[in-house]
Amino acid sequence: MIKKEIDDTIKNLIKNAGSSDLYDIISYLDITIKPCQGKSFYCQLNDHKYIYMDNNLVENIKPFVLAHELGHAVLHKEEIYHYSPLSINKTSTEREADYFAFRILGKSIDPTLDYTISQYANLLAVSEDTIKYIMN
Numbered sequence: 137m138i139k140k141e142i143d144d145t146i147k148n149l150i151k152n153a154g155s156s157d158l159y160d161i162i163s164y165l166d167i168t169i170k171p172c173q174g175k176s177f178y179c180q181l182n183d184h185k186y187i188y189m190d191n192n193l194v195e196n197i198k199p200f201v202l203a204h205e206l207g208h209a210v211l212h213k214e215e216i217y218h219y220s221p222l223s224i225n226k227t228s229t230e231r232e233a234d235y236f237a238f239r240i241l242g243k244s245i246d247p248t249l250d251y252t253i254s255q256y257a258n259l260l261a262v263s264e265d266t267i268k269y270i271m272n
């Protein structure tokens with residue numbers, strides 16, 4: 137999946153949900169958020185969608201993690217259904233979910249700052265890997 141497709145998916149999602157707020161979009165998609173101990177993930181059970189959120193997460197990274205899991209819900213239906221630990225797509229789906237989270241939260245890289253990758257990662261509270269993926 138290319139970045140443009142993810143951008144278009146986000147645009148349509150915001151239009152259909154009538155809001156760019158993460159919680160509005162999650163409720164529009166009829167996804168239930170549940171607390172969890174030690175990990176965050178997306179899953180579908182008996183035709184209902186759930187995002188489990190690690191309740192040990194530091195407050196300022198919660199929106200990114202929530203948006204990342206929403207990214208899986210929206211972008212990776214197939215991969216989640218057919219999840220296999222041997223899947224060669226595992227890394228690319230993680231990157232796509234990170235990119236989705238970055239964009240849906242309205243984050244952007246300001247090139248005039250001329251920061252290093254690690255400085256941008258710190259500034260935007262995302263991983264260096266996410267910054268690298270967005271930049272190339």
Ligand SMILES: [Zn+2]
Nearest residue numbers: 204208230233
């Ligand atoms: Zn993920």
